[in-house]
Amino acid sequence: MKKSYLLLAASALILSACDGERRQAGNETTAEETLAQQKETITEIADDYLRALAKVHPLYLVGTGLAADYGVSNADFEDISPAASAAYQAAEDQLLARVNAIDPDKIEDRNDWVLHQSLKEALEASIEMRVCKTPLWSLNHMSGWQNSLGQVIPLQPVSTEEERADALERWAKLPAYLAHDRANLEAGLAQGYSAPKRVVARVIKQLDIILAAPPAQSPFIGFAKNVTDAPEFTEAAEKLVTEELNPAIASYRAFLNDRYMPAARDALAVTVLPDGDACYEAFLRMFHGAQIGSEATFENGKKAVAANMEGLLDRGEEVFGTRDLTEILARVKDAPGNRFESEEELIRFTRDQVDHTRDKSEPFFTALPKQQMIVEPYPDYLRGTGQSSRYEPMEAAKGPATYRINTDDWTEQTRGEAMVVVIHEGWPGHHLQLATFAEKGDLHPAMKLLGSSAAVEGWARYAEALAEEAGIYHDVYGEITRRAWPSRGMVGDPGLHAYGWTNEETAAYFIETGRFNEESAAVLLDRMAVIPGQLTGYDTGGLEIFALRREAEERLGDRFDIRAFHNHVLEVGMAPISVIRANVEAWIEEEAAK
Structure with a gap:
């Protein structure tokens, strides 16, 4: 944006007052009428986007509670036929043309601007993804x-x-x-x-x-x-x-x-x-919600990994008296009381952390969402098949959300690792972010489907560090463990897909973090094979949120309020990281001007 939408909104009110004095009734459109027309146009595009999606992927809308509002019946099913795909692509082209016909610098309402930019990014990324023929x-x-x-x-x-x-x-x-x-x-x-x-x-x-x-x-x-x-x-x-x-x-x-x-x-x-290089760049753009590319991702990742390693070695020296990475990770892995005796103990331990992590997160936010989160293992038919732990949202009216915990590797799991993951998936990670967004109600329903991985996973990565600040970790083992892994996906994923790394080289790069053995590294590589680029979104988004926080702290000094900062990161939901940046920077400008 060339201007803050907050300043634009204020300008709109001033112009409206002046026009009311000098215009002749019925001869000019008021600022309020222009704003209403603009909102109606953007809302219509978003509604049509959901209707187009409902024709081919009705179950997407079922999963977000939007089915009934956009014509999905309880009997509708996915349509992956070539004809349906072609029809949807034609609809995307038309929708993007309508989006591009609106000048974003003239959008005065913040929520409308967020919706417009999110639609634009999602449609452009989806069209770019066509080269992959997924x-x-x-x-x-x-x-x-x-x-x-x-x-x-x-x-x-x-x-x-x-x-x-x-x-x-x-x-x-x-x-x-x-x-x-x-x-x-x-x-x-x-x-x-x-x-x-x-x-x-x-x-x-x-x-x-x-x-x-x-x-x-x-x-x-x-x-x-x-x-x-x-x-x-x-x-x-x-x-x-x-x-x-x-x-x-x-x-x-x-x-x-x-x-x-x-x-x-x-x-x-x-x-x-075929067209694999272009396809990988398209995947990166889709997961980042921005045009960053493999080269910048790879280089930024290497710098971030080096910084994380320095922090890990400093912490290891403080705790164990050594800066040898292998020794530090081995001592964490083998520390007394840092392992589980059974799969059931891992599940029980994780469930016990939900209330603890929620309570410790509370001081860092003006309010926490009311929806609860439960912890459940995978059903039998998915066990041992390479699943990752994940967060499964649920409409609050229908029950709690679920942290679906992967217990396949419980014999290798440490308590420190388990803490990092429950924080990432729950409080103050995914659950806090997504349940907070679900309770807002002032953004268009399409925003439930327009999220970028960099925003969602980036927040969860930021939450892993915030948890240390909040005193959530029970011991140093989780604190050391969380420093070993971040940003490696930004290096290993393009290493495999864009820089010619072998499977063995890629696996070794992840194994040296102490988080993976040969079997779990193979699971990770297979995940990278079917969702190329997704692993880079975690720290691409996380580094952006960290950068925004540093910017806010430097500009505002003693007036920096961590709760207000978190509000402005979270209030635009899962929007592209460019939208999150604009929203936070508008707040910084407003606060700095006071």
């Missing part, structure tokens, strides 16, 4: 249909007979979806696109577990398990599994094993695919 190599053990669809199951309403009929209709569409996915993957092989063999093996393992489960335990009819007063509905759901869903999944699994696996690529780097 539907042709969509096989994914992290967020593929076999695990992402399961997150919608708890949101499927089944209270009435009509809703139960809709549920059966919706999930009966899974076989057709798999047929489209298979056709897309076949087309990908013909054009030189495929997922890595290692990823294919992980997906096959997930499907095997699904197929081995009794029909009543299929994740795709989880909506029926709590219905106790309609045996005919339960019977129909189980029949759907045995007669339609499992046969379709088994056929898909056979295709992966017999046809796809032999033709799948060996390399993990996305740059081996």
